[in-house]
Amino acid sequence: MSESLFPEKPAFMSHPLIKPDTVEQRLYQLNLAGKALEGSSLVVLPTGLGKTIIALFVIASRLQRFGGKALILSPTKPLVEQHAAFFKKVMALPEEEVLAFTGSISPTERERLWAQGKLIVSTPQVIENDILTRRIGLEDVSHITFDEAHRAVGNYAYTFIAEKYFESARNPHILGITASPGSSDEKISEVCEALHVQNVAVKTEKDRDVKPYVQEKEIEWLHVNLPAEMAEIRSYLEKIFNDRLAIIRNMGFSVGSGKYVSKKDLLLLQKKLQGEIRIGGDPAIFSAMSVVAEIMKVNHAVEMVETQGIEALRKYLEKLDAEASSSNASKAAKRLMDDLYMRKTLYRVKECDVEHPKLEVTRKIVCEQLEGNPDSRVIVFTNYRDSAEMVTNALSEVSGIIPVRFVGQGSRHKDKGLTQKKQVEILDRFRAGEYNVLVATSVAEEGLDIPATDLVLFYEPVPSEIRSIQRKGRTGRQHKGRVTVLVTKGTRDEAYYWSSKNKEKRMLNSMHGLEAVLGPKTSKKSAALSDFEGLSFVLDSTQNSKPDSRQDSKPELLENESEIWDKIESEDVDKHPDGDSSGLEDVRENGNGDREDTGMNLERSPGDSGKKEGNEKADANIKERQKTLVDFGAASGENSAEPLKIVVDHRETKCGVAKALDRLGMELSFMALEIGDYIVSDRLAVERKRTDDFASSLIDGKRNLFAQLSDLSRVYEKPVLIIEGEDLFTSRQINPNAIYGSLVSIAIDFGVSILYSRDEEETASILKILAKREQTENKREINPHGKKSASTLAEQQEYLISSISNIGPKAAKNLLSYFGSVEAVMRADIEELKKVKQIGPKTAARIREVLESPYKG
CATH class of the missing domain: 3.40.50.300 (P-loop containing nucleotide triphosphate hydrolases)
Incomplete structure (x- = not known):
């Protein structure tokens, strides 16, 4: 390895937006940053090798050239605070312009701070909510870094933010950074498509320019044996497991393809059964669903004893036992806990004092x-x-x-x-x-x-x-x-080990394959990194060591390093001070440049579907979706002179419906609604329930679905309930007749129209159709109104008493029943209070303390 490339005293980056002597120069980081500046990019680099430094270089370059703001998105508050502290330390920006946004900052304050900020580090959910509520705009954001970019799949906030960014930004540019994008081509392609990635750059710990910075990491696998006592407990659970499998197979359903039945096999069977229920399958399918629920519980218990130990299994079985003993227990839970072998398991777990050898x-x-x-x-x-x-x-x-x-x-x-x-x-x-x-x-x-x-x-x-x-x-x-x-030998620990190892190999192969297709071509001379004056450190350090160092050292360089040398030698800072003309940034804008035809292009310009003709390889890796109401709505070409409006309850920003409405061009207003989730007109309001919420509300009085629908039908002439999801009859193993009875009651007794949707996008499409009918065809105005029904006198009295610490609803009722009024409760002394059921000495003392203590507000 050439010493000139990795000097003992490393140089520091020199850039107007980076504080002097704060960031070490590493060639592979500059290499990756250069590639990232050629267009929106995904950079894959092992953990601990400075992905944040690469983001820093790219951010500094983009802000220097294009101005505006830069945004860094990170999944959690600890990561946001960590990144914000780093950028405040190294960036030559006023401290008040480097900001951290999390949910703990009020929306109004975030709106004010956004206007003054130059570099904002935030959780994605905060930015997503602020975009939806129009508190911020992305027009002048010249760069976004997506940390842990592998999260950019499905309905995660990253996908929505990237979509809105490319729709609205004047000069968009994205950098996705991750150590692990996923093992499958489909997953990696989904990430690339979501982030509008044009370039993929990969470095591993084995690359020659990375090796000097990699710390040795010793990895060892220690095998332990499962104790005989635990093996015995596992055998009881396996008997239950095999018994239930036999029942399922006797019903005519196949589970798995081999001897071993995995959790994935069980989930696939559960999904298949749910599908048959939706199309009106045999009632026996409900029985099969119940048995599958048992199998999954037992499967988890086996995993507990194999990989975690007796204490973890004991806690899990206690939860199952409590569930089976509750008034709203499912048949599966009761049947499982009544099984002879499960009773044996419970007995052996309670008397077993052997801990898992992993613990020692x-x-x-x-x-x-x-x-x-x-x-x-x-x-x-x-x-x-x-x-x-x-x-x-x-x-x-x-x-x-x-x-x-x-x-x-x-x-x-x-x-x-x-x-x-x-x-x-x-x-x-x-x-x-x-x-x-x-x-x-x-x-x-x-x-x-x-x-x-x-x-x-x-x-x-x-x-x-x-x-x-x-x-x-x-x-x-x-x-x-x-x-x-x-x-643990002979357990699923071993299966997980091999699964992870094989997936890591597949991921690396997939990434190198994608890099070969989407890796940036450097045949074009560029000024992408010209504003980093410190790039010349490579030349300076070699010249200091050898008179003819440039000629001597070049043959030893890696291929990518020699490309950087070419870039360095061709840089001319003064030639393009504004960064236009021949810069690599133009590649994204003109769509072609001098790039070679790669046969695969995941670039999406605003309004583009992200799939262009001839991209067969990309298309093969991206899952096709079934047509939904969203597709039909978009294809209909419906346009009205006035945009359709809808008022959304502010708590609904956490779901994907608001994002789907935004995509459909709806004008959204967010309010704290007392009644309904979505207001479509002065007479039509919608309550949305996911299938699991709906089913749970039937057995959990605290959810109060019928009170919500009662208020909805009382205040709005046209109340609507949208039930969203495809597992209404399977999410909680509730008797289908109970669900049908509830639906009939909602429609007949409450006069609420019931509509069904498969997912959040279909819910949004239904809402748009309702809005079009009300606002365009019937010329109705939006008017959120109505308040929840006032509590009865008894409910208000119970509320007053239960507001005292340690007093629950039942204890409050007991106190009021015993003393007859709120005033009498307040006057009672400790001895009198102790006579009431559920009121012990501590609770009685607490009541008197609250009532008698001086106010010190």
Whole structure:
């Protein structure tokens, strides 16, 4: 390796928008940035090698040449804050122009800040909502970086933002950065299409220009044996599993193609059964659905005992038992928990005190790491929250180990998630050394910059190549790292290991194939990186070492490096000060330039479908969609002089309907609606329910669907309920007759029209048709009005009492029934209060404390 290319004292980037002596120059980063500046690009680079630095180079170049704003999108608040801190540190911009946007900043404040910001780092959901509500526009945004770009699939916010960006921006340019875009050609093509990618650039740790910056990463696989006690418990579960499989097969349904039935096979069967129900299949299919639900529960229990241990299995079975004992339990849950072998399993789990050998191995490995290097940081990844808690508790018993559990925001059964503020606090304390072990679920897999992590331990392998790559990337960033994966022999751990390994190989092959087709051609001379004065460091360093260094060193260069040399030698900063004429940026605008015909072009200009004639290879990799109401609506060419309007409840911005309405050209207004989700006219309002929400509302009184529909029909002359989804009869294993009865009641008793849609796009199309009928044909105006029905006197009294801490609705009713009035409750002393059912000494004392304590507001 030529020493001149990697000097011992690396030079720093010199650019008007980058602070001096803050960013080291690395040739491969400049190489990738140069390619990215040729057009909207996807850059794939292993974790820890500076994807953010590449984004910095591209952002600085775009802002210098085209002005406007730059936007960086990152999936989570911790990542947003991490990136914002970095860019404030290195960019030569006033601090008030480098901003971080998250949901914790009010919409009004974001609108004000957007006007002053030059570089905005944000979560995508915030930007998506602000685009929909017209608080911000993307017209003057000259660049967007999509961090963790592999997320740009389906209905994720990235896809909508990219679409709106290319529709509205005067000079759009995108950079997608990721370490792991996916193993299938279809997935990678979907990402490229969503981000309007023209170029793909890939670097791996094995590339010669990257190798000097790669820290050694030792990867070891440790195999453990499943204890006999656990094997016995697994055998009981497998008996239940095989019994239910036999039932399904006797019904005439096939599951899987071989001996082993995977979770994927079960999901495919479930989907097939749902399809047969929708077209009016045999009632026996409902029985089959119920049996499949049992099989999936048992399958998960087997995974628990094989890969997690007795404690994790115990917690899962306790949840199942609680579910089966509840008043709204499904038949599947009750039948499963009454099974003889399940009762045996419960008995053996309760008396078994053998822990999974992984737990002891984890303690030993972490202990050895911290004893050898007390300043180490360790991350232990687990797939499940229960396992994370179990591992955290086990490690906390060992002297010298200070572990902390790191999970997502969502709350589960008796398990409250971490707020984003708490997540940021935990990571800061982990970096500072207050905690030395982070026991994390998937929430810590992406992007987190924790340079000192010396060891990453997988409590189990993951079958996803993206997640596996992301996890491994948490170590070996600034010095040697170590990755240890625990595998239980003869279990699905081994299947997951091979699955992940094969997918990683396929991903690399796919990426190199795509790079060959979409990689930028550098035969054209360019000024794309001319504003980086520091590029000359390569020439300077070689000239300092050898008189004829340019001639001597060139034969040793890699192919890509020699191309950069050609670029450097041809740069002329003064020739095109505004960056037009012969710059590589023109390639995107003229569509051709001097580029060779690659036979595959995923570029989409505004209004373009993203698929051009002759792109057969791309078309083969992009899934075709069935025609929906959206397609027919767009094909009809309906145009009215006045745009159709619709008022949307502000909570609906979280779903995809508002985005689909925006695509259909609807003029949206967002309000806090007390009644209805969408207001179409002064007489027509719509309540939207997903099938799972609808089914749940029938067995959960708190959801209060019928009260919502009662208000809707009371206030609006034409009330409409849209039920969205295709699993109305299968989402909660509710008796079909109960669902039919509810639908009849809604239509007959409440006078509400019921419409059905397959997905969010079809819901949007139905809403557009309703708006056209009301506003264009019937000339109706939009008028959101009406408030929820006033609470009854009894409900208001119950509300007053239940607002006191620790008083639930039942306790409030008991107090009012016992004392007869709110005033009497307030006057009662502790001894009197304790006489009421569900009111103990602590609750009684709390009531008196609230009533008697002086107000200190």
